[in-house]
Amino acid sequence: MDAALRLLEDQSLSSLGLREVTRAVGVAPAAFYRHFRDLSDLGVALVEESLGSLHHMINAVLAGQEGDEERIEAAVDAVAEHVRRYPAHIRFIARERHGGVRAVREAIAAELDRFADEVATAFCPQLPAESWPPEDVRMLAELYVDHMVMTATAFLEAQADHPGAAEERKVAATARKQLLLISLGRHHWHDE
Amino acid sequence: MDAALRLLEDQSLSSLGLREVTRAVGVAPAAFYRHFRDLSDLGVALVEESLGSLHHMINAVLAGQEGDEERIEAAVDAVAEHVRRYPAHIRFIARERHGGVRAVREAIAAELDRFADEVATAFCPQLPAESWPPEDVRMLAELYVDHMVMTATAFLEAQADHPGAAEERKVAATARKQLLLISLGRHHWHDE
DNA sequence: AAATTCAGCGAACGGCTGTTTACTGAATGA
């Protein structure tokens, strides 16, 4: 799986060859079948590995009980740190989220749906129930999850194009402002 | 290009074969080289075709001088209609935006940057200049562009999973609410 | 009318692909 992740840094899963993977590991092609049925099978395994670590990070941020701006700061920093530590994982997710392998796409979509559930239940107690019906909470959670993915890929491109930290700081500043803007909207939701 | 777009509906560009394209057209493999140097060359041509039509649509919506909610309605409807009309185009963009072919990724990023420029200049006259420095206008424009792409791919998945119009209406409702929330945040930007 | 560009042709090139087969030796468990 590590070898595959490395190869997937500059190609997509649907063009990855089985032999290519075994060659990178230093193993006979047939040995692949001892571990995976398919390349798409390997793909869904990589989805679980890649989104598992992100999952822990998200929960940690969600558990913090700070105010709006502190939480935004913590979330953006956590995403930045995660991207710095596991760039290949999140590159894989960004690439295959709409990629050519159906099973992998569906695995990612299901996992991101679970993320949205958790964000929704984390935000629910903080929102006045009379102006936040469940479907509105859900739409807010989806906005947050999509924005997180968006921000993560922006960090990725920043560190790919420009190893220096300048571009990275610009991405962080933009992400913070966008989250602040969403927070403002959230506070004025349904108050005419 | 039409044949390639058709083949790319269920695979990504980096796994598309030159012979595969020529076979779909009914032409000898060597004929490909009369039109494109590479498959990535074909890719950037497809980017221009795909984002060109979207471009016109966006400008039409931006030119409309209605109020907030009317503009949101018009924008979401226009995106929905566009996805219905050119699903393969926008699927291609979603897939290759973070795909395995560098040149294509860069072409898409450059084009979306131009989109953000246009959104920024369209919104600029409506925003009080004292609370909206240029970089804040830019971050707003990027949020809108990313949300548009996000919404378009959501429509795509809705019509792929469920040919009926029910799922599609749900996506539209969510997108409208998210844009409304962003509008609220925009109106309360920097007013403590 | 002659010359030139153009798009396409068939054939060939070495090289890489996924998958199956039967076999091997080490680790594991009863």
Add this chain to the structure above:
DNA sequence: TCATTCAGTAAACAGCCGTTCGCTGAATTT
């Protein structure tokens, strides 16, 4: 201790891949 699972092997299979070559006929230009 003996049987079984486990991970890996080499070899072979047919088939597809991108690319190059010289040639052809139509369209276009001069």
